[in-house]
Amino acid sequence: MPGTPLRILIADDTPTNVKQLEVLVRRAGHTPLLAADGRMAVALFRDQAPDLVFMDIMMPGMDGISAVREIRALPTDKWTPIIFYSALDRMQDIVRGLEAGGDDYVVKPASIQLLQAKINAYARLLATQRREQSYIEELRNWRQDAEEQTRLGAHVMTRLTDMAGLRDPMLRHFNLPADTFSGDLLCAARGPGDVLNVMLADAAGHGLSAALTAMPLTQAFYSMTAKGFPLSSIAEELNRKLKAILPADRFVAATLASVDVRNQTVEVWNGGNPDALFFSSDGEVVLEWASAHPPLGILPPPVFSATTETAVCHEPGDLLLCSDGLVEAEDPAGRWFTLDGVRRSFAGVSDHESRFDSLRQSLEAHLAGQAARDDVSGMLVSVPIERRRQVRFTAPAPQYQGRVAEWRLELTYSAQELRYIDVVPGVLGFMAQVEALRPHQGTLFLIVSELFNNALDHGLLNLDSRIKGMVGGFELYMQHRSERLAELREGRITLAFLVHDDEGEALLDVDVSDSGPGFDHASLLRDEPLAGADTRPHGRGIALVRGLCREVHYFGTGNRVRARYRL
Amino acid sequence: MQIASEATGSRAVLSLNGRFDFHSHRDFRGAYEQILDAQGVREIEINFSGVDYLDSSALGMLLLLREKAEGMGKSVQLSGLQGTVKQVLEIANFGKLFAVKD
Structure with a gap:
């Protein structure tokens, strides 16, 4: 027997007719629900929600036609086929039955083969309909899930972005x-x-x-x-x-x-x-x-x-x-x-x-x-363009109270590392771990970048800042820089940091030295205009460092510099 | 999008026609898989002369083809680039990823 078993409502007031259908229904593996008149058929339909109905027309009390009208008026979300099974065989009876809401009409007495075939045909139809219904349900669930995911996704995405x-x-x-x-x-x-x-x-x-x-x-x-x-x-x-x-x-x-x-x-x-x-x-x-x-x-x-x-x-x-x-x-x-x-x-x-x-x-x-x-x-x-190019950056006010614990770090990079390592962010990463330095990250980044870049650009790569002042000079400078850096085979830069206490003041010394020949630092300090009035395209970096630090000293040939910063 | 496929010796040409976008996924894959499976084919040319639009998922499909072809030791070449199609491929710098035939 193929398909799912059905519950089939049989409404007839003649016991032999009921018996004939009941046997047939059971033999096909389905479950019969029995009603002896129209009123009982409606009640059973409402309570049991059968899958298929055989309906006699002439019954005491409520007849089959009225029963079907009432059944069709019930609220439902599924289709239940109703087959009239009646001895009335005139065309107008058949039409009346179908118009009342019947789906099919079989004239009594019908052969067992015909009834059997009808039940099987409706079982197939109902199976198809059920499958479609489950697809619709599945689709509806998918849609609900998708909407829920979208809602959650949108929420998270908004927060993240x-x-x-x-x-x-x-x-x-x-x-x-x-x-x-x-x-x-x-x-x-x-x-x-x-x-x-x-x-x-x-x-x-x-x-x-x-x-x-x-x-x-x-x-x-x-x-x-x-x-x-x-x-x-x-x-x-x-x-x-x-x-x-x-x-x-x-x-x-x-x-x-x-x-x-x-x-x-x-x-x-x-x-x-x-x-x-x-x-x-x-x-x-x-x-x-x-x-x-x-x-x-x-x-x-x-x-x-x-x-x-x-x-x-x-x-x-x-x-x-x-x-x-x-x-x-x-x-x-x-x-x-x-x-x-x-x-x-x-x-x-x-x-x-x-x-x-x-x-x-x-x-x-x-x-x-x-x-x-x-x-x-x-x-x-x-x-914006800041014509006067004043130092926009102001260091946080010194705030360290009490004695600071001494901390020392020294790093040396050779040509090989300098070619591919981002030195300054790496060094800042170490410094971020020291509590006393944390509030000064932005300022320290500027100071360390400036001193390190001077050591690299001028000390090791021998670049001349003055070309930045020419038309297209900055681009040329950057081009020279990347070419020379790629070819750099010798040289080293050492960065040393010391946090120390000087009579109740917390200080950081940033000491940067390179293996280059140095430069005429005395003339740099002599020629330096006042901070804020500087419109030269070069040399502003060191002025910025001097503005941020308590003191900046060059040593020896100028290839070593120490900036002292108040924490 | 319509796709015409033609193989002669070690060379196969996929001529595309129409809008090459998200909806062309299945057709395009079907067409190139057939060519990748063909034993003698070493070079695959994608002809864009009939394509009037190309979107980012089409670029993704080309990358997928490129990866599969490279894995099998076959090469992919783009040809017939014009108008918008040429522009889109240029902005994506696909000339650095694919051989382009003028």
């Missing part, structure tokens, strides 16, 4: 998801030297899977930025991470930028995103960074290129990063917004806030109420 750094006064951003989730990820944070790092990442596809793909980037971006790692090291780490985690067909296009107001530089790594553009106040695109690399997560670390491009900003303006969703956003006629759309929206608008608002409005007008097909995101970073 809405970082305080995005509310930096120097930037405005927007992220319009094509789905519940955006596969575009925006991050921003200040490094210890006050440099602003931003990232706009666009994971392939959209929705939850894209958001999941981009997720691993946040933590690495924020922690490496906080520790002061250079942009190239961050790009390298993000790629390494994604390559290790993602399958071959998933990747993340990303633009990373580092905006250094103090040095007036913008450094960019763009892999797979539209051009990053720098707009001057009069609306001209004065700098652009086209995608120079494949997106993150594709190339294995040995062939990945973390080369960034740094440009000097000679005038104030706004840096725009965006995802391809902005470029490809379609108007109702299918035309793309394009980067020209961005340019047009900036026409005649020169301040940062109004530019951002104008861009949003132009995009909205372009979309004309339609939802974008892809995630659309953009970030506008305002880059």
Whole structure:
């Protein structure tokens, strides 16, 4: 016997008819439910919810037609076929039965074979219907699960991605998801030297899977930025991470930028995103960074290129990063917004806030109420120019009370390590463990970077800062630096740190020496203009250190310097 | 998207036509798997001259093909790049990952 057993309601007032059907039903493996009149049939139907009904018409009390009308009026979420089984054989009886809500009509007396075949046919029909019902149920459950996951995902994602750094006064951003989730990820944070790092990442596809793909980037971006790692090291780490985690067909296009107001530089790594553009106040695109690399997560670390491009900003303006969703956003006629759309929206608008608002409005007008097909995101970073270039950084006030415990650290790096190690973030990592130094992380980062970079650039690489003052000089300087560093085979730099107590004052001595020939430090100190009035493109670094420290001393030929800082 | 596949000797050409996006997943995989399985084929050329749009999941499919082909010692070449398609592949710097035929 195929299929699930059915419960079959038999309503008939003649015992022999009931018997005939009951035997048949039992033999086919189903369960009979018996009613002797219409009233009882309705009651049984309501209580037992049978799968199939055989209904006589002429019965005492309530007849079959009325019973079926009442049954059909009952609230139900499933279909129960009703077969009239009656001796009335005129056409109008049959029509009346079907119109009352019957599905079938068999005239009495019918052969056992016919009744048997009817029961089997309805059993098959009901089995099909049940299967469909269970698919619908399954689908409904899937949908509920998916909605629940989406809700949870959106909540977690919002918490993970809405970082305080995005509310930096120097930037405005927007992220319009094509789905519940955006596969575009925006991050921003200040490094210890006050440099602003931003990232706009666009994971392939959209929705939850894209958001999941981009997720691993946040933590690495924020922690490496906080520790002061250079942009190239961050790009390298993000790629390494994604390559290790993602399958071959998933990747993340990303633009990373580092905006250094103090040095007036913008450094960019763009892999797979539209051009990053720098707009001057009069609306001209004065700098652009086209995608120079494949997106993150594709190339294995040995062939990945973390080369960034740094440009000097000679005038104030706004840096725009965006995802391809902005470029490809379609108007109702299918035309793309394009980067020209961005340019047009900036026409005649020169301040940062109004530019951002104008861009949003132009995009909205372009979309004309339609939802974008892809995630659309953009970030506008305002880059001011500080003509006077005063030292913006102020050290925290000395705060150490009582006697400080002595702490000493000395590290020596040879040429081999200097070629590939990020020395300053590594050293700062050690220093962050010392309680007395912790509140001074930002200041110490500046002091150590400045002294270390001087030792490396001038002591070992023999670079001349004066070329920075020429047109295109900064770029040339950076190029020489990376070439000479790659060729560096000899030399070493030693960094020594000493926390000590000097008559109740907690002090840190930062001692940096290199194996180079030194320089004419006496003339540097002699020529140094007053802090705040310095407009030279070089030599400002050491002035900054002197501003932050109690004293700075050069020793011997000038290849050793000691900065004394009050904690 | 329609895909025409043609193999002569050690070289097979998949000519794509239409919109190459997320929905082309099954068709594209079916087409390249057949070619990868063919014994004599060493070089696979993907011809984009009939493609008018390419999205990021299409780029993912190309990367997947590249990985599988490399694993079998076969090479993948892109040809017929024009318009938007060329632009998308250039922005993604796929020229650094695939041989491109002019």
